[in-house]
Amino acid sequence: xxxxxxxxxxxxxxxxxxDLSLPDEEAQAAILHACVTTGFFYVxxxxxxxxxxxxxxxxxxxxxxxxxxxxxxxxxxxNNRGYTPMAEQTLDPDHQSQGDTKEGKRYxxxxxxxxxxxxxxxxxxxxxxPLHGPNQWPPEALLPGYKAAMNTYMDAVRNLADRLLxxxxxxLRLPSNFFDLYFHKPIGTLRPLHYNAQMSLPDEGIYGAGxxxxxxxxxxxxxxxxxxxxxxxxxxxxxxxxxxGTFIINLGDMLERWTNGYxxxxxxxxxxxxxxxxxxxxxxxxxxxxxKVECLPQCCKDKPAKFPPTTCGQYLLDKFAATHADYxxxxxxxxx
Numbered sequence: 001x002x003x004x005x006x007x008x009x010x011x012x013x014x015x016x017x018x019d020l021s022l023p024d025e026e027a028q029a030a031i032l033h034a035c036v037t038t039g040f041f042y043v044x045x046x047x048x049x050x051x052x053x054x055x056x057x058x059x060x061x062x063x064x065x066x067x068x069x070x071x072x073x074x075x076x077x078x079n080n081r082g083y084t085p086m087a088e089q090t091l092d093p094d095h096q097s098q099g100d101t102k103e104g105k106r107y108x109x110x111x112x113x114x115x116x117x118x119x120x121x122x123x124x125x126x127x128x129x130p131l132h133g134p135n136q137w138p139p140e141a142l143l144p145g146y147k148a149a150m151n152t153y154m155d156a157v158r159n160l161a162d163r164l165l166x167x168x169x170x171x172l173r174l175p176s177n178f179f180d181l182y183f184h185k186p187i188g189t190l191r192p193l194h195y196n197a198q199m200s201l202p203d204e205g206i207y208g209a210g211x212x213x214x215x216x217x218x219x220x221x222x223x224x225x226x227x228x229x230x231x232x233x234x235x236x237x238x239x240x241x242x243x244x245g246t247f248i249i250n251l252g253d254m255l256e257r258w259t260n261g262y263x264x265x266x267x268x269x270x271x272x273x274x275x276x277x278x279x280x281x282x283x284x285x286x287x288x289x290x291x292k293v294e295c296l297p298q299c300c301k302d303k304p305a306k307f308p309p310t311t312c313g314q315y316l317l318d319k320f321a322a323t324h325a326d327y328x329x330x331x332x333x334x335x336x
Contacts, residue, residue: 013238039264208270216286
């Protein structure tokens, strides 16, 4: 990307709060506007209980405060399950001088089928696919209640994602159940993140998280009170501030590819300009591993498809191989 992408502005992005208690017609109209402009919006009245959110924050802070040797006992495996150390991921290798200044855990949900939290046995046929397999959890004796808190939170945000998909479908003038075919065995990844207090230095290529788009269909993001998220909009970087009582929603590449660029998967990054620790949790919602990701017929009537066809699984594997230190040897799974 040209250097103009790294122009800094103190402005806040025009990201609207969408009240999910509104009638569906009003909510989908507001979602449509957000999807074709920045690809970002907030949701309020989302029905995720505050006590569920708070317990997940307490448990994640407890995990990240563990000694490094304890965290490394569940270091991420080749199926994208477990702990990722500091600087393990480089989201923007063209502009970053070092890896991202965050550490994280990834819990994959695809192997649970339609029910988040239901483990698929390691010896099952489904577990043989890349990006599938048992989660790695810290021992209950080490962090009592951690696994239960994460599963409860995953259930809640997955339910929210399933509320949003029909609204997105209707915004495209598709049947409300359009995405059901693609999400009967979805990939869902919960990624709690801890950013250290290191100041970001954009001019030197040092970021909390480098500039990137998300890879799936949509992301549900919870953040603490510390700002840091920026979206690239109108030729400049603008802040997406935390808004109490809301989740930040942003679209991913697969939705942009399905709509031939009509819906936006926007560049975003994390810049620590306050020198404070920051916690966030992203839930990445992706379709079935073998789901075809290609231009929808109604989006290719007036212009040719911008993107070549792919599958969800292949696209994710390619992205992991390009950005993660431990994915350079990822197995390529072709469309099947």
